[in-house]
Amino acid sequence: MVLERAIVFVIDDDPSMRLALEDLVSTVGLEVRTFASPQEFLQSKRPNTAGCLVLDVRLPGMSGLTFHKELANEGLVPPVIFITGHGDIPMSVRAMKAGAVEFLSKPFHDQDLLDAIHVAIERDRKRRLEAERIAELRGRFATLSERERQIMTFVVIGRPNKQIAAELRLSEMTVKVHRGQVMRKMHAASLPELVRMADRLEDPMATS
Amino acid sequence: MSDSGRETQHVDVTERRRAEQRLLMQYRVTRILADAASVAEATPKILQTICESLGWDLGAEWRIDQKAGVLRCTELWRASSAEAAQFETFTRKSTFRSRSGLPGRVWETGAPAYIPDVGQELVFRGGDIAARRISRAAIAFPILLGSEVIGVIGFISRDVAHPDQELLVVLASIGSQIGQFTKRTAAVDELQLRVSMLQNIPVAAWSVMPDGTPDIVNRLWYEYTGQLPDYVNSHPEAWMATLHPEDRERAARIYWDGIRSGLGFTMEARFLRACDGTYRWHLNRAVPVRDAEGNILRFVGTSTDVHDWRQSQEALRNTQTEFSHMTRIMAIGELTASIAHEVNQPLGAIVTSAAAGVRWLETKPPQVDKARRALARIAHDGKRAAEVIRRIRALMRRQAPRKDWLDINETTLEVLALAQYQLRRSAILLETRFDHHLPLVRGDRVQLQQVLLNLIINAIEAMSGIKEWPRELTIASASNGPDTVSVEVRDSGTGLDPVHAPHLFEAFYTTKPEGLGIGLSISRSIVEAHGGRLSAAANSPHGTVFIFSLPVNEPAA
Numbered sequence: 001m002v003l004e005r006a007i008v009f010v011i012d013d014d015p016s017m018r019l020a021l022e023d024l025v026s027t028v029g030l031e032v033r034t035f036a037s038p039q040e041f042l043q044s045k046r047p048n049t050a051g052c053l054v055l056d057v058r059l060p061g062m063s064g065l066t067f068h069k070e071l072a073n074e075g076l077v078p079p080v081i082f083i084t085g086h087g088d089i090p091m092s093v094r095a096m097k098a099g100a101v102e103f104l105s106k107p108f109h110d111q112d113l114l115d116a117i118h119v120a121i122e123r124d125r126k127r128r129l130e131a132e133r134i135a136e137l138r139g140r141f142a143t144l145s146e147r148e149r150q151i152m153t154f155v156v157i158g159r160p161n162k163q164i165a166a167e168l169r170l171s172e173m174t175v176k177v178h179r180g181q182v183m184r185k186m187h188a189a190s191l192p193e194l195v196r197m198a199d200r201l202e203d204p205m206a207t208s
Numbered sequence: 209m210s211d212s213g214r215e216t217q218h219v220d221v222t223e224r225r226r227a228e229q230r231l232l233m234q235y236r237v238t239r240i241l242a243d244a245a246s247v248a249e250a251t252p253k254i255l256q257t258i259c260e261s262l263g264w265d266l267g268a269e270w271r272i273d274q275k276a277g278v279l280r281c282t283e284l285w286r287a288s289s290a291e292a293a294q295f296e297t298f299t300r301k302s303t304f305r306s307r308s309g310l311p312g313r314v315w316e317t318g319a320p321a322y323i324p325d326v327g328q329e330l331v332f333r334g335g336d337i338a339a340r341r342i343s344r345a346a347i348a349f350p351i352l353l354g355s356e357v358i359g360v361i362g363f364i365s366r367d368v369a370h371p372d373q374e375l376l377v378v379l380a381s382i383g384s385q386i387g388q389f390t391k392r393t394a395a396v397d398e399l400q401l402r403v404s405m406l407q408n409i410p411v412a413a414w415s416v417m418p419d420g421t422p423d424i425v426n427r428l429w430y431e432y433t434g435q436l437p438d439y440v441n442s443h444p445e446a447w448m449a450t451l452h453p454e455d456r457e458r459a460a461r462i463y464w465d466g467i468r469s470g471l472g473f474t475m476e477a478r479f480l481r482a483c484d485g486t487y488r489w490h491l492n493r494a495v496p497v498r499d500a501e502g503n504i505l506r507f508v509g510t511s512t513d514v515h516d517w518r519q520s521q522e523a524l525r526n527t528q529t530e531f532s533h534m535t536r537i538m539a540i541g542e543l544t545a546s547i548a549h550e551v552n553q554p555l556g557a558i559v560t561s562a563a564a565g566v567r568w569l570e571t572k573p574p575q576v577d578k579a580r581r582a583l584a585r586i587a588h589d590g591k592r593a594a595e596v597i598r599r600i601r602a603l604m605r606r607q608a609p610r611k612d613w614l615d616i617n618e619t620t621l622e623v624l625a626l627a628q629y630q631l632r633r634s635a636i637l638l639e640t641r642f643d644h645h646l647p648l649v650r651g652d653r654v655q656l657q658q659v660l661l662n663l664i665i666n667a668i669e670a671m672s673g674i675k676e677w678p679r680e681l682t683i684a685s686a687s688n689g690p691d692t693v694s695v696e697v698r699d700s701g702t703g704l705d706p707v708h709a710p711h712l713f714e715a716f717y718t719t720k721p722e723g724l725g726i727g728l729s730i731s732r733s734i735v736e737a738h739g740g741r742l743s744a745a746a747n748s749p750h751g752t753v754f755i756f757s758l759p760v761n762e763p764a765a
Contacts, residue, residue: 017553020557027564027567107552109563110560110564
């Protein structure tokens with residue numbers, strides 16, 4: 001698999017398990033970083049690359065599930081794969097609902113873990129790509145003047161220029177000029193494309 | 209002159225007859241005392257002999273009643289005359305204080321005395337008219353033991369008689385003869401009492417000659433074994449026949465070792481009880497009895513039936529072992545999650561490392577070095593899993609207590625390894641403060657670990673509801689002086705309720721809804737069986753501290 005850089009973060013309090021996981025994941029050429037506790041993970045400097053978390057459900061200090069929730073609250077939502085020594089169904093249901101990619105009971109099948117890691121990294125990569133695009137759109141949106149933003153709002157809900165001009169007490173010509181500016185600054189080739197961009201900017205998920 | 213000569217001759221004859229009479233009387237009294245076994249048997253015969261020899265009507269003996277401080281009539285003999293019969297009644301009831309009446313006077317002076325005519329004087333019973341009317345003369349003498357008066361003997365005669373000095377001397381000598389006899393029989397009585405005590409003592413008692421042959425065997429032994437005195441006397445090793453066949457060789461060895469060394473012996477052996485044909489355990493002890501020069505005269509000993517005691521002890525021990533096994537199982541049960549985790553952890557690592565190893569070998573070219581490292585990890589984790597299982601098995605097994613030299617820190621760490629996960633899960637901060645220069649203690653590793661585990665589990669439970677302050681468990685070891693090592697288990701839990709504190713170590717006392725109340729009581733009995741102490745105190749500012757101390761013994765050379 002020749003892909004761009006991805007890091008697998010392993011948090012497990014058992015040193016043997018950390019070593020074994022690190023070794024297993026590195027057999028498929030992925031970069032691995034191991035941590036003994038969530039605190040250690042949070043304090044570490046992490047490069048801005050795609051990745052996923054492999055978490056023991058029961059961790060020193062706080063449970064893996066609680067930790068996952070806290071990460072989500074802080075807006076850091078790397079895809080998570082839970083592993084546990086005492087997998088029980090209610091716990092795995094909660095984990096999956098909370099957005100876990102996979103829930104594996106120790107001892108697990110190595111391929112299952114590696115597959116889950118790949119799924120997770122792929123998911124993260126897509127998420128990151130989406131986030132990048134939205135960030136770019138936002139950047140473009142930020143270059144618009146107050147008037148241009150006003151006009152864009154009317155344009156994307158399908159108001160004709162004449163109506164916009166009446167609403168804003170402007171000449172139709174002035175509206176046309178601003179509208180051209182909006183299309184240019186937003187890199188929109190057509191009206192439908194500008195509408196899609198506006199949708200994405202308004203997506204609450206994208207604002208996170 | 210002739211008159212006086214006749215008179216003299218008459219007197220001579222009378223006196224000779226009288227002297228012969230008195231001699232005979234004395235001889236008879238001596239015979240009576242020689243034949244009699246007790247004062248009670250001799251006295252009536254003596255009173256009768258004296259009365260008959262001297263032709264007197266009534267004789268009585270008074271002995272000193274020390275408690276009442278009076279002379280009390282103890283024996284009486286009288287002739288068959290009606291007058292004497294009348295006199296008997298009140299003489300029997302008579303008592304005299306010192307100096308009152310004739311017996312009182314004799315008691316006080318310690319010398320014989322007489323009253324020639326009772327008509328003129330109070331005799332045996334002061335102021336009694338009947339006495340005055342019937343009696344004519346009275347004589348009394350003391351029963352002497354050395355110079356001490358122990359009783360008085362007195363006689364009454366209808367004839368007016370003037371006792372001569374010689375009679376008084378004879379009577380006085382009879383008095384001291386009776387005194388001596390009294391003393392001798394008292395000693396014999398005492399001896400008999402002692403022998404009878406030995407015979408009836410509620411334990412088989414016996415004495416053995418210095419060469420080991422039986423001497424005296426008490427009644428209880430004969431009753432118990434059904435053996436007869438003749439058989440025991442003629443068979444020096446009769447006791448061996450009643451021994452349980454399995455005990456014979458050992459018992460004989462201990463017996464003869466004890467006899468030959470002169471030290472005596474202590475041994476437990478089973479003897480056959482004749483009444484039901486069962487063998488019962490006895491504790492047999494013998495000690496030597498020596499003369500002033502230190503030569504052994506006898507061995508004296510006892511055989512005590514300790515069968516029931518032994519059995520109840522054994523039952524108690526079994527129950528205790530059962531209980532301690534139960535608490536151990538319970539403790540293990542509470543730790544199941546922890547143990548599952550402890551075992552699963554290395555297993556998970558093994559499976560993962562194995563998968564990684566296979567993958568390293570499947571790459572092209574195979575990464576043998578990396579595969580080798582994975583295999584090394586597998587071996588290491590396999591040993592770790594086996595170690596966890598070994599520890600659990602050791603805790604579960606019901607073993608006879610062993611005495612090993614233990615490093616108390618190491619012993620404690622092994623328990624902590626089992627409880628670690630439970631502590632983490634309960635969000636308890638563990639701190640260990642070990643003194644690393646402690647001497648070894650002698651004890652049973654598993655039992656002491658059980659005590660520790662129990663204390664740690666109690667601590668975890670005590671802290672489970674605490675949210676207002678940190679949950680902290682501190683385990684510390686220390687030496688208290690040169691001969692004690694102690695371990696402290698300190699928690700920041702709910703602490704001791706003063707109501708429960710005094711009952712903390714009682715069996716079946718519990719403050720937990722699902723508790724059996726045997727953990728701490730067993731823990732304490734384990735610690736005490738090691739010669740140590742287990743105690744509890746309040747911890748500051750929160751919680752409880754349990755401390756157990758163990759004595760340090762120097763390793764045997």
